[in-house]
Amino acid sequence: MFKLPAIRIYRIVLAKLNFPEWLLPRAHERLWVCAVHTRVPFRFARWEEENYEDGVKWKFLEHKGPYFAPPYEPLPEDVNFYYDGKPMKLSLATEEVATFYGKMLDHEYTTKKVFQMNFFHDWTEIMTEEEKKVITDLDKCDFTQIHKYYFEKNEARKALPKEEKQLLKLEADKITQEYGYCTLDGHREKIGNFKTEPPGLFRGRGDHPKMGMLKKRIMPKDVIINCSKESKIPEPPEGHKWKEVRCDNTVTWLASWTENIQGSIKYIMLNPSSKLKGEKDWQKYEVARRLKDVVDKIRKQYRADFKAREMKTRQRAVALYFIDKLALRAGNEKEEGETADTVGCCSLRVEHIKLYPKLAGQEYVVEFDFLGKDSIRYYNKVPVLKEVFKNLNRFLENKEPGDDLFDRLSTTSVNKHLQDLMDGLTAKVFRTYNASITLQEQLKALTNEDDNVAAKILSYNRANRAVALLCNHQRAPPKTYEKSMQTLQAKIDAKKEQLSEAKTELKKAKAELKEKDDEKSRKEVERKKKLRERLKEQLMKLKLQATDKEENKQIALGTSKLNYLDPRITVAWCKKFGVPIEKIYNKTQRDKFAWAIDMTDENFEF
């Protein structure tokens, strides 16, 4: 009697509170018991702690373990490695590592000294004593036959008839069905990366000191399995054993192994479409929205701190100013020589900034030039507040170019401070917050209700682009850019031609109608009018395309869309302006943002 209405009420209330659909009570769950006693159903009572008490991420987890990279297939007899001009038969292990290099021969990596040195060093370690004695100089190694062999193999695979390709796909699908899913708390969930990483040569980004090192093959004995005690424990491949099977439900990974280049741990985890990940994502945006409520206060605070007595406080204030205004990353310390030399806010060095009291009509300009994450260059000239400028000048006093700009600062201390200002606040929340709020503001400013869908999408992309610019999300300009732009321009010109032709014909038709005034010429005028309209529309579309393309040349929109922009802003915008969500989010993105698509109405405000 009481059951259904209670559920209905909770569904409505919780929906208003922006709970995603899959968190809402379902009729069969008999939530009325909890509802009566706790006001909020138990499974949502502590949703901020992932639904379960104290760090527990799941109650039941079952999976098949990772899918291992296929074993090495030796080269055919007639494919040779040459040393010093003579064919040389290699031992199996040595040959395998040689193929890693051979496959990459047309890649820029293999021209780099560091890559070559690291490769040769690690390769030597694999060689037999005899091989070691012979192969002493990489320059005398000839991998071209190996390269050719794999290149042709690849071409042959591409040229396979449709049916055979389909067959291969079917086999791959079967593997995905078997290994690509797990059962988590009664739901079948997709796994993100269910395959172990195959062996090969390490490809670091930027100027990486370890590029070319041998990435070893992952074996079952390297792998830790994580699952429920009462689940069907995955079987290791025949004749092998897992490193360990553990049942830790305070973590979300299904399997892990330690990688040999940096000694860090790699994990097999769920796909972003999963409930577990979706919930976490949603939580992230809720934290950013809480920042929205206190950001004014925090800004006031760090501005006041520009004049603080303690230098550490001043440094923290300036760092926060950068993190907030420029969306810089926190900038953890990195071990020297282990990775490429990149920095974030706290790890900025003197050499990364230049100060200009006046520059091109602006006052107090700071020029930033440094390599950030993935060795992407951050270059920006920004006018800053006078106090910031004066502080920076002081921080630079008596320092060498290689010294830390913020010598009294660490990400830990910045984050500790932020935590005191708001529960759950860390440096990266500013990136999320500023990205999302920018999207919302830009959409408001740029969207024109009377525009057609194509123009609205352009507005969306522009708003998205503003965010990508803020976050410095870059991409290499597509190699085909110039050419495809020319093609597009040619199309536009042709369309213009067509349009003017159509206009002339319409005029003619009109003249004829005036003259004859019969049904046939009336119809002709109508037809020509329609043609003109169609061409106009097409021309406009092409022009939009060109603008979009040009503005997008070096900017990557995907990263912000996927990681920084609260999807509810997008969903609400789509609903408000009648843009189908499929025009903005592809299938993967819709899966990832299912929670947002489900629960957001057009009035959502970030």
Add this chain to the structure above:
DNA sequence: AGAAAGACTTAGAAGGACGCGC
């Protein structure tokens, strides 16, 4: 308290799938 390990998010490149215009 500081360092190291662990867990999880964010990132661009590469390669494959797919769709569009001829």
Add this chain to the structure above:
DNA sequence: GCGCGTCCTTCTAAGTCTTTCT
């Protein structure tokens, strides 16, 4: 139906932040 460009998916490196160890 074919070739070409674009979009999407996959891959895994490289960050951030938390937890554990010393």
